Amino acid sequence: MTMLEDSPAQSTGSTAQDSSTETKPRPKARRPFRWVLRGVVLAIIGWATGVALAIAIRGGSPTDEIVVIVAYVFALIGWLAGVGGIEAFGRQWIGKKPQVNTDPSWGRYFGFSIDHKVIGIQYGVTLIAVLLIGGLAAMIMRIELASPGVGVVDLDDFNKIVSMHGILMVAVAVAGVLGAFGNYVVPIQVGAQDMAFPRINALAFWLLPPVAVGLLGAPLLGSFNAGWTAYAPLSVVNESGQILFNMAIITFGLVSILGAINIIVTVITMRAKGLTWGRLPIFTWAAFSTSLLAFTVTQFFAGALVLVTMDRVVGTSFFAPEVGTSLLYQHIFWFYSHPAVYIMVIPGFGVILELTTTFARKPLFAYKAVVAAFLGIVGLSVVVWAHHMFTSGMADFLHGPFMILTEAISIPTGIIFLSMIGTLWQGALWFRTPLVMAFGWLFNFLIGGITGIFLADIATDIHLHDTYFVVAHFHYTIVGGAIFALLAASFYWFPKITGRMYNEKLGTLFAIWVTVAFNLTFIPLFWAGMNGMNRRIGDYPDAYAGANRFASFAALILGASFLLFVWNMLYSAIRGPKAGPNPWNARTLEWLISSPPPTHNFVKEPVVVGAPYDYGVEGSVHAYFKDPDPAAPPEPTTEDVSAEVQDEALAESQEEVS
Amino acid sequence: MTTEAAPLDTSHDATHEEWHQDTSFQPRANVLGLWLFIISEVFLFSAFLAARFYTTGTDRPDDLNQNLALAVTIVLLISSVSAYLAETSIKFNNRRGFIISLGITLLMGMIFMGGVTFELREAALHFPPETPYGSSYFMLIGLHAFHVVTGLIALLIVFVLGVRGFFGSTNSWGVEGAVKYWHFVDLAWVFIYPTLYLL
Numbered sequence: 001m002t003m004l005e006d007s008p009a010q011s012t013g014s015t016a017q018d019s020s021t022e023t024k025p026r027p028k029a030r031r032p033f034r035w036v037l038r039g040v041v042l043a044i045i046g047w048a049t050g051v052a053l054a055i056a057i058r059g060g061s062p063t064d065e066i067v068v069i070v071a072y073v074f075a076l077i078g079w080l081a082g083v084g085g086i087e088a089f090g091r092q093w094i095g096k097k098p099q100v101n102t103d104p105s106w107g108r109y110f111g112f113s114i115d116h117k118v119i120g121i122q123y124g125v126t127l128i129a130v131l132l133i134g135g136l137a138a139m140i141m142r143i144e145l146a147s148p149g150v151g152v153v154d155l156d157d158f159n160k161i162v163s164m165h166g167i168l169m170v171a172v173a174v175a176g177v178l179g180a181f182g183n184y185v186v187p188i189q190v191g192a193q194d195m196a197f198p199r200i201n202a203l204a205f206w207l208l209p210p211v212a213v214g215l216l217g218a219p220l221l222g223s224f225n226a227g228w229t230a231y232a233p234l235s236v237v238n239e240s241g242q243i244l245f246n247m248a249i250i251t252f253g254l255v256s257i258l259g260a261i262n263i264i265v266t267v268i269t270m271r272a273k274g275l276t277w278g279r280l281p282i283f284t285w286a287a288f289s290t291s292l293l294a295f296t297v298t299q300f301f302a303g304a305l306v307l308v309t310m311d312r313v314v315g316t317s318f319f320a321p322e323v324g325t326s327l328l329y330q331h332i333f334w335f336y337s338h339p340a341v342y343i344m345v346i347p348g349f350g351v352i353l354e355l356t357t358t359f360a361r362k363p364l365f366a367y368k369a370v371v372a373a374f375l376g377i378v379g380l381s382v383v384v385w386a387h388h389m390f391t392s393g394m395a396d397f398l399h400g401p402f403m404i405l406t407e408a409i410s411i412p413t414g415i416i417f418l419s420m421i422g423t424l425w426q427g428a429l430w431f432r433t434p435l436v437m438a439f440g441w442l443f444n445f446l447i448g449g450i451t452g453i454f455l456a457d458i459a460t461d462i463h464l465h466d467t468y469f470v471v472a473h474f475h476y477t478i479v480g481g482a483i484f485a486l487l488a489a490s491f492y493w494f495p496k497i498t499g500r501m502y503n504e505k506l507g508t509l510f511a512i513w514v515t516v517a518f519n520l521t522f523i524p525l526f527w528a529g530m531n532g533m534n535r536r537i538g539d540y541p542d543a544y545a546g547a548n549r550f551a552s553f554a555a556l557i558l559g560a561s562f563l564l565f566v567w568n569m570l571y572s573a574i575r576g577p578k579a580g581p582n583p584w585n586a587r588t589l590e591w592l593i594s595s596p597p598p599t600h601n602f603v604k605e606p607v608v609v610g611a612p613y614d615y616g617v618e619g620s621v622h623a624y625f626k627d628p629d630p631a632a633p634p635e636p637t638t639e640d641v642s643a644e645v646q647d648e649a650l651a652e653s654q655e656e657v658s
Numbered sequence: 659m660t661t662e663a664a665p666l667d668t669s670h671d672a673t674h675e676e677w678h679q680d681t682s683f684q685p686r687a688n689v690l691g692l693w694l695f696i697i698s699e700v701f702l703f704s705a706f707l708a709a710r711f712y713t714t715g716t717d718r719p720d721d722l723n724q725n726l727a728l729a730v731t732i733v734l735l736i737s738s739v740s741a742y743l744a745e746t747s748i749k750f751n752n753r754r755g756f757i758i759s760l761g762i763t764l765l766m767g768m769i770f771m772g773g774v775t776f777e778l779r780e781a782a783l784h785f786p787p788e789t790p791y792g793s794s795y796f797m798l799i800g801l802h803a804f805h806v807v808t809g810l811i812a813l814l815i816v817f818v819l820g821v822r823g824f825f826g827s828t829n830s831w832g833v834e835g836a837v838k839y840w841h842f843v844d845l846a847w848v849f850i851y852p853t854l855y856l857l
Contacts (some may be wrong), residue, residue, distance in 0.1 A: 093815045102675075114678075193677050196687040236691045261694045269687045294692055296701045303705035307797065315786075316793035319715060323790045328712050332705055600674035 032107025039082030039206075046078025047071045063221060065243045066313050072247045076210050083206050084112020088199045100199065107442045112206065114198035115599055119205045120184025121497065124490070126208055127172045127180060128569075131483070132562060133216070134168035137161050139559050141538075142521075146552035148542050155509075159225040160241075160536030166228030167215060167245065171252060173482040175208070175259070176342060177347035179292070181489050182263055184288040184497060187283045188590040188597060191272025191606040191623070196265040204258040214248030225534060229337070230641045231302075232319035236311045244310065246305040253302040256343075260291035262299075272589070272623070273283040274608035279622075282357075282364060282371075286350020289374035293339045293346075297382060300336035304329055330392055334385035342381045344478055345445075346374060348485030349416050352438050355492045356420050357613045358586045360427025364613040373412035373419075382411045390458050391465045399458050406456040412603035413449060417442075422491030433507030437488035440515030444480025448473060451526065455461050467537075469529025472522045479518060488516070490569065502572040506564060513561045520554035526541040587622045588612050608649045675747045687830065692835055696842045699805075703846050706801055707853055710794035716857040719791055721784045723777055727855050730773035731847065735765035738844040741813075751827040753820070760817050760833075763840065764857040767810045774803055798850050802839070809843045 050071030051062045060067055069259040081090065087099040101111035108118050111127075130474055140161050144151050153161060187195055195201045218224055222239030230249075235242050267280070268287045280288075307329070310316045318324040349370075359366040364370070386394060386402040400458070420442060427436065451473040464470060491511075494502050524547035529535075535543045540548065582591040604625035614620035740762040748754035778799060785792040816836045819825065825833055 093819075095819050096820060193674065196684075197691060198678070242793065257695075257698050261691055261698070264694060265691045268690060293699050299698055299702035300705045301701055303709075307706075307709060308802075310787075310797055310800075315788055316796060317788050317790065318709060318793050318797075323788075324713055326794070328709055331712070332709065335705070444758075521824075535857050600677065603673070 010489060027105045028105035029103070031102070032105065032110050035083050035101065035111040036518050039079045042078035042082035043075040043210075044078075046074035046076070049078075050074030057247075059524065060530075062610035063240060065240055068221065068240065069242050069309070069313065070248060072214070072244070072481070075431065076207075076251065079210055080203065080206060082237070085203065085206075088112055088114075098199065100202070107434050112202050114202050116183050116195045116198065116201060117497075117597060119201050120180050120182075122205050123175065123183060123208070123340075124180030126205075127176050127210070128566075130168050130212055131172045131176075132566070134165050135559055137165035137168065138318075139556065141165060142552040142555040144538050145540070145548050145606060147549065148545050150539055150542055155536065155538045156225060159227075159387055159536065160219070162536055163224050163227050163245075164215065164218075167249070169478070170228050170340070170344075171211065172486075173344040173478050174294075175252075176344075176482065176486040177489055178263070178287060178290055178343070179205075179255075179353060180206075180258060180486075181283070181351065182259070182290075182347060182491060185493060185590055186263055186284050186287050187266055187270070187343065188593070188601050189284045189588050190267055190270060191275055191602065192266060192270035194599050195262050196269055197262050200258050204255050204262070207258075211252045211255065213250045214244045214251070218242075218244040220250075226488075229333060230308065231333075232311070232326045233321060234537040235308050236319050245310065246309050250302045250305055253298045256294050256298045260295035261294075263287050263291040264295065270449045272606045273610050274623075276608075278368070279608055279611055281354065283347075283350035283354040283588075284365065285371050285374055286346050286348075286353075290343050290346045291379050292375075292378050293381065294343050297336045297339045300332050301340075304332040304336070327389070327392060327394055330389050331385070331394075334388045335382070338385040338388065339378075341474075341477065342377050345481035345485075346377060347439070348482045349374070351485040351489040351492070353416070353420060353423070354439050355434045355488060356423045356438055356590075357615065358492075358584050359432060359438075360423050360428045361421055361615045362427040362613075363420065363428065363611070363615060363617065365422030365425075366415065367611075367613070369415050370419045373415040375413035377409060380405065380412070384409060387456055387461070390461050403456055403458050407453065410449065410453065415417050417446070431508075432491075433502070433504060433511050434488045434492040434509055436511035437484055437491065437515075440511060441480060441484040441488065443515070444476050444484060444518065448476030448480050451476065463586040464529060466534060467529035468525040468533045468535055471535050472525035472529060475522050475525075484514075487511075487565065490565075492584070493590075494569070494572070495583045496590055496595050496597070498573045498576070499579055500572055500574075500576035501579040501583060502568050502576060507566045510561055510564045510568060513564065514558065515560035517554055517561055521551050521558050524548070524551045524554075587615070590621055592623065592625070681764055688831055688835065692838055693766045699842065699846075703801070703849070706794075706798055707849065710798060710853060714790045714794055717791060718854065718857065719785050721737070722855055723780060724855060725830055726773060727851065730770050730777075731851050733766050733773070734770045734844055734847055737763045737770070738841055740766065741837045741840045745830070745833055748820070748830045748833050749826050749827055753823070753825075756825070756833070757817070757820055760813065760820060764810065764817060767806060767813065767840075771803065771810070772804055774799060774806075795854055798854060802846055802850055805843045805846065809836070812839060 025332055034429075048071075050073065051067055054060070054064075054067040054070040055062070055076075058064075058066060062068075062071075078105065082103055087101075089098065092098045100114045101108060103111055103113070108115070109122060113119065113122075141158065144153050144158055183195070183201065187193070218241035221241040223241040224235070225238055226229070226235040226242060230242065230245065252481040267284060271280070307316075307318045311319055319326050319329055353364060384402060384406040386398055387406045390399060390402075420438075450600065451469070455464060455470060455473055491502060491507055494500075525533075528540075528544045528547045530553075531544065533540050533547075579595050581594050584591065589602075591609075592606070593601060604624070604627065606623050607626050608623045610621050610623075613623050614622070740759045744756050744759035744763060747753075747759055780798070781792070781795060781799075785795065787793055787796045813836050816825075816832050819832065
């Protein structure tokens with residue numbers, strides 16, 4: 001049994017050590033794109049089949065909405081079958097053993113790999129790409145808004161770009177931290193070798209590219225201009241791109257639900273020996289709590305969009321003004337979409353607390369209260385949805401209760417703030433990029449939280465509703481809370497995932513740059529909103545020109561900062577110095593194995609014996625690796641590189657391994 | 659899978675493959691995962707039920723085909739019993755009983771679908787989807803029918819595999835999962851039938 005010593009943070013960082021085995025030649029990728037290609041071919045065949053079938057039965061043209069729906073479903077099935085579903089699931093349905101992609105080369109990132117670490121990276125890279133595309137849409141919007149009047153895009157196109165920006169960013173915020181780091185980190189933190197359902201995990205990821213293609217392909221059918229909220233009745237009568245939006249988002253709901261169920265089952269059934277609920281790392285708690293929300297309420301967004309689709313295609317009249325009511329859409333939609341903001345930020349809370357305690361070199365303040373706060377947010381978040389509808393004309397008696405419940409949610413959120421500040425208090429702060437990002441997060445989310453109270457209050461909300469105040473508020477919470485946490489997590493786990501260290505100077509520069517530019521962009525919008533500037537319109541009165549010109553200029557600086565981020569990530573992943581297994585001297589299980597972790601996460605069984613964050617507590621141990629039972633048959637240990645690395649990590653020695 | 663020249667991060671593929679084969683934790687995970695999926699589905703159905711009550715309250719037209727609805731309801735409820743018998747039979751390694759019970763379940767599921775299809779054609783004449791009640795009716799029946807069809811496909815796969823002798827008392831998760839899902843489809847109808855026909 002080896003003990004983990006808790007050494008104080010070293011200001012130089014430890015980037016020198018790692019194993020010498022890197023010199024081994026990496027296996028060459030053989031036809032790495034064949035799975036994706038097969039998927040694309042089968043998707044095209046599926047689309048054609050769907051079109052032919054639908055036209056044969058009902059007639060019409062290939063751009064009719066019912067035809068598009070049938071074609072989309074067929075194409076989706078074709079795509080999933082092509083990328084590896086035939087081998088992973090289809091074979092089992094005819095009684096054969098399923099096969100999965102075990103390609104050891106980099107080609108595994110383009111196949112139906114069931115390794116949760118591969119899937120986490122797949123999510124991360126896909127969603128960062130979507131983030132950048134959504135960011136480009138935002139740049140176009142800000143250029144259009146730089147001056148009053150109609151400029152680079154006309155007003156209808158502006159609405160379409162707003163909608164596209166909104167839904168792409170919502171997708172990134174919902175799936176970003178949970179998809180990338182929830183998949184990568186949670187199984188390792190609980191001491192598991194993989195997720196509970198590895199094949200379903202892969203299936204969930206491979207449902208994501210059709211979502212992106214569906215949304216980005218919607219302009220072919222006239223795009224969608226109803227906002228990411230897709231409010232009926234506009235979404236019932238607008239152009240056919242809305243149908244692709246609906247199908248893509250229903251698919252995205254499936255991604256969310258399957259991923260969430262996987263995380264819940266993994267955390268419940270696969271925790272290592274001794275890893276009680278009270279010893280669970282806080283990020284795992286956050287992912288678990290989020291999943292509790294995601295796997296239930298997500299159905300409501302899908303449900304709302306199914307109703308819209310029925311109204312468009314079957315001719316039902318849920319939202320038709322004469323017989324139905326568009327309030328129904330808003331109730332069902334917000335029953336998902338308010339909890340969705342907590343699906344976005346609770347993983348962010350987890351990330352920020354996780355790295356705060358690591359870089360403050362102190363135990364996490366009020367661990368149990370934080371867990372209670374997570375679960376409290378999960379519970380409260382499903383009973384506050386109607387605060388989005390104070391001006392929608394719902395029954396008056398609903399206003400008061402929803403206002404009070406909404407404001408009650410600031411209690412658990414406040415606990416999380418207190419925990420972070422209590423952890424930082426008198427800590428030996430080790431300023432590395434993740435902590436700098438965390439400070440940015442703290443500032444942003446504080447502003448986001450405080451401005452939220454004005455929107456929860458009916459009196460002020462009636463004035464501020466649908467103004468840029470709302471826009472600035474939710475960007476402070478979603479970008480400040482979820483995207484900043486995604487970026488902080490990217491830096492924090494970068495050495496673990498790639499085995500290399502990012503450039504610290506560029507990282508810190510980026511963290512400061514993005515925080516300052518973000519605040520410069522959105523602070524003026526509070527002012528514009530308070531003075532009545534309407535959101536979702538590409539034009540505005542001259543009175544708001546100054547604030548908007550300033551915001552647009554700052555937004556371009558904000559957008560440019562991401563080039564630095566992408567450069568730092570890409571260059572460091574290839575050329576960065578070796579990071580070693582535990583550059584942060586952190587204690588949770590993922591830092592006790594090599595970087596990057598081997599396919600089989602734990603060669604020796606991890607046994608958890610203590611709390612995860614007792615930094616600075618004499619003689620405290622979170623986990624050790626059990627040596628194989630001598631009575632049991634000997635395990636093949638001759639080439640156990642990773643076992644050695646694990647021991648090295650445990651010993652925390654600064655000696656050269658080679 | 660080739661093992662020569664394996665790099666650091668894949669040198670334990672063999673161990674990892676073995677771990678994937680060792681499914682000692684899997685039964686518990688499977689059952690939990692299926693239950694979570696069913697809870698998730700409950701939320702979808704509840705969204706649609708809420709929509710029905712929100713738009714039309716408890717109104718319903720007089721010209722519903724009550725007799726046919728009652729008949730298909732009885733058929734579906736009985737099919738759950740035979741599905742349960744199939745699951746129990748395979749747990750006791752009674753393959754013949756399993757095949758017969760599952761066949762009866764499949765047959766009843768198809769009768770139910772036939773009845774529902776007939777009913778939908780009739781309903782389209784009396785209360786088309788454009789009417790408020792028609793909207794809820796077609797939506798709920800359609801959603802449920804979709805689940806019945808997927809359940810039937812799952813049962814059909816299990817049936818074909820069962821005929822080929824794939825399942826046994828130690829290998830019955832496929833049967834258990836499909837049957838649990840079928841029970842859920844049945845349970846959903848227990849809520850939808852009174853919502854549309856009785857209230």
